[in-house]
Amino acid sequence: MGTVIVDVMPKQEILDPQGQAVAGALARLGLGRFTDVRQGKRFTLTVEEEVTEEVLAAAREAAETLLSNPVIEDVVSVRAQQDVDSVRAAEDAR
Amino acid sequence: MGTVIVDVMPKQEILDPQGQAVAGALARLGLGRFTDVRQGKRFTLTVEEEVTEEVLAAAREAAETLLSNPVIEDVVSVRAQQDVDSVRAAEDAR
Numbered sequence: 337m338g339t340v341i342v343d344v345m346p347k348q349e350i351l352d353p354q355g356q357a358v359a360g361a362l363a364r365l366g367l368g369r370f371t372d373v374r375q376g377k378r379f380t381l382t383v384e385e386e387v388t389e390e391v392l393a394a395a396r397e398a399a400e401t402l403l404s405n406p407v408i409e410d411v412v413s414v415r416a417q418q419d420v421d422s423v424r425a426a427e428d429a430r
Numbered sequence: 431m432g433t434v435i436v437d438v439m440p441k442q443e444i445l446d447p448q449g450q451a452v453a454g455a456l457a458r459l460g461l462g463r464f465t466d467v468r469q470g471k472r473f474t475l476t477v478e479e480e481v482t483e484e485v486l487a488a489a490r491e492a493a494e495t496l497l498s499n500p501v502i503e504d505v506v507s508v509r510a511q512q513d514v515d516s517v518r519a520a521e522d523a524r
Contacts, residue, residue, distance in 0.1 A: 340464075343472050344472075345472065345474065355473070358473070358496065358497065361496055362475075362492055362496060365492075365495065365496060367488055367491065367492050367496075369477050369478075369479075369485070369488060370434075370475040370476065370477055370488075370489070370492065371476050371477065371478060372474075372475075372476035373473060373474070373475050373476070374473070374474045375471060375472070375473050376471070376472045376473075376474075377469060377470070377471060377472060378437050378438075378439065378469070378470045378471060378472040378506075379449070379452070379467060379468070379469050379470075380439065380466075380467070380468045380470075381456075381464040381466075381467050382464065382465050382466035382467070383463050383464055383465065384463075384465060385463075391463070394461055394463060394464075395464070397461065398456055398459075398461050398464065401459065402452065402455055402456060402459060402461075403452065412472075413518075424507075
C-alpha cells in the first residue's frame with residue numbers, strides 16, 4: 337500500500353486573503369516576524385498497490401484536473417510518501 | 431529572506447468529508463485507484479531573516495496555536511524551504 341502527497345498553492349500573483357488573515361493574526365499574537373503567509377492545500381492519496389511511475393502519473397492527472405484550479409493555483413509537488421520520509425530521515429541525520 | 435513550510439493534516443481518527451468528496455469525484459473521473467483521500471493545509475511563512483532554529487521554533491509555536499486546531503488536526507511538519515528544495519534536488523538526481 338502506498339501514499340502519494342500532492343501540494344497545491346495559490347499562484348504568486350493571486351491575492352490570498354486567507355493567508356493575509358493568518359499573517360494579521362500572527363502579528364497580534366506577537367509573531368509579527370512572519371511578514372507574509374500563504375495558505376494552500378495538501379492532499380494524501382492512498383493506493384492499494386506500490387507507488388509506481390504510473391501511479392504518480394495518475395496522481396498528477398488528478399492534481400491538475402480535480403485537486404487544483406489551474407486559473408488560480410499551482411500544483412507544487414506530487415511525491416510518493418516513502419520518498420518524503422526517507423529524504424527527511426536522511427536530512428535529520430545530518 | 432527565508433521561507434518556512436508548515437503542513438497540517440486532519441487526525442487519522444477524524445472523519446474528513448472534504449477528502450471523501452474528492453475520493454468520490456476521482457472515482458467518477460476514472461481515477462478510482464485512489465481508495466482514500468485526505469485533505470489538509472499547507473502554509474508558507476516568509477521571514478526577512480535567514481531561517482534559524484529560533485525562527486523554526488516561532489513557526490512551530492504559530493503552527494500549534496493558530497495554524498492548526500489541535501483537537502482535530504496534527505502539525506505534520508515544520509521545515510525550512512531551502513531544506514525541502516535541496517533534499518528534493520538530491521532525490522531527483524538519484
